[in-house]
Amino acid sequence: MGLGNHRRTANGPNKIASASSGPFRAAIGDSAITFDNAQIAAIDALSTPARHGYYLWGDVGRGKSLISETYFAAIPTDDKRRFHFHDFFRDLQAQIIREREPLERSLRRLLGNARAVFFDEFHVHDVADGVYLSATLKSLLDGGILVLATSNYAPEDLMPNPLYHERFRSAINIIRAELDVVHLGKGEDYRLTHAALTRGFGTGTWRTQPPVANDTPSIELNAAGHIIKARSVDGDTAVFTFSDLCTRPLGVAQYLWLAEKLRTVALIDVPDLATVDRDPLARFANLIDVLYDRDIPLHVTAAGEPGRLVEASEPPRDAKRIASRLSALKLA
Structure with missing residues (x-):
């Protein structure tokens, strides 16, 4: 019926x-x-x-x-x-x-x-x-x-x-x-006290290292009429900078498009999250939500630990949920 x-x-x-x-x-x-x-x-x-x-x-x-x-x-x-x-x-x-x-x-x-x-x-x-x-x-x-x-x-x-x-x-x-x-x-x-996830998003990593200059030319992806910049694309794996996905004015629809097209995402040049402004941090939270929900492995290279998210001057409204989801990533 x-x-x-x-x-x-x-x-x-x-x-x-x-x-x-x-x-x-x-x-x-x-x-x-x-x-x-x-x-x-x-x-x-x-x-x-x-x-x-x-x-x-x-x-x-x-x-x-x-x-x-x-x-x-x-x-x-x-x-x-x-x-x-x-x-x-x-x-x-x-x-x-x-x-x-x-x-x-x-x-x-x-x-x-x-x-x-x-x-x-x-x-x-x-x-x-x-x-x-x-x-x-x-x-x-x-x-x-x-x-x-x-x-x-x-x-x-x-x-x-x-x-x-x-x-x-x-x-x-x-x-x-x-x-x-x-x-x-x-x-x-x-999520914090039991065994880590062993598939999908939970196979991702979080590597902390000092920021390095990145002059890799970008590759443009057409996400249903919206341009998303990537640093490299190899089959269903792509590398993006934090600026590519979070500083630029992208929305949930573009992150969903990425999750539909890719099987692995790498996010590099992520600043110390405690120093990031409200809007880029909100986009970062949306990105994590989409990749976690779609069970897409994520590999992050950042200037600080994932827990620094909650120390931002204007953390995303869903900071606790995002921090919990990031805890599934293995510290490398």
């Missing part, structure tokens, strides 16, 4: 949520993982069938991805879709512009017959995403589609910029009123 064929009901749990509770509990039990008290409380909350879905939020490294991925895998239907938040809204905006069609029709194209949708790493920095999000949530809920979302932020903190917060308030209200908001409480950051 299509998007419009699962109508929202005023009362009672979502049928897919009800059908998922038992398989989710069984999968958690079969995992043989020892969960802490806050994680157990979150698992209990997701085991209680919701009317429309769940918004699971908490600090980095607390197991949100593990718990939500286990839930998503347990949903007993193949009619389900998982999206990284950035990817979904990039594709949605492109679809609307390309086809010159209403939001509802573009959503149907992206979601197909989905009866459940999982948005991973829910965070809003682009006001356009915030505007589309309200309409998207309304459409999903009206369609009776089960929504599962994870975030590092409480709904009220998703768009902190006071210039745009009021425009995003309707989305916050929808999340609070319609989804079961589940807080995964404070505890151990398992």
